[in-house]
Amino acid sequence: GESVGLHLPTLSVQEGDNSIINCAYSNSASDYFIWYKQESGKGPQFIIDIRSNMDKRQGQRVTVLLNKTVKHLSLQIAATQPGDSAVYFCAENTSGGSYIPTFGRGTSLIVHP
């Protein structure tokens, strides 16, 4: 079936470095993508989104890139901080008559001070 998947389950970086988290998706009909951050014991928190008619979107310290040709999504975090340590999920809104956010497995980001 169609799925959203992540390449790296764990990413360790030093404080101040830039982080890149990747995500592959296979549903070509998806037209909206969201990155969520989940801290331990909490619910997922919205970080940034991007529509399929865009290839880049920037937020505060975060940038999402969308490559529809290879069905790839990435989240870039600039100047990573210890507070960025969390599990990051990409989600796509699948369209089958209703829009349901579909999640991949997640990448655990560990930031070392």
Place this chain on the structure above:
Amino acid sequence: NAGVMQNPRHLVRRRGQEARLRCSPMKGHSHVYWYRQLPEEGLKFMVYLQKENIIDESGMPKERFSAEFPKEGPSILRIQQVVRGDSAAYFCASSEGESDTEAFFGQGTRLTVV
């Protein structure tokens, strides 16, 4: 504007009992999603509801699990005759339901079956 509210935060049930998980969506949201998350895993979609309607329940187990979102009151995820394998975190999310709007999540209910 309160976010998505889930209660209880923690729920302990003995095998065979019933578990009821509640979710109040954000104000103005009429679309609710329930997800289940096991430790070290992603969120697995269970069911999508609008007021008084189940839109998609393709992720719900065929037996023991049910969900509702009445005209008044919170959405309820009900698990009958719980088993140890039901132990997980259950998250609820709500949205405006449009294709390009994000879903906002609650803090989850952590169900432990003993």
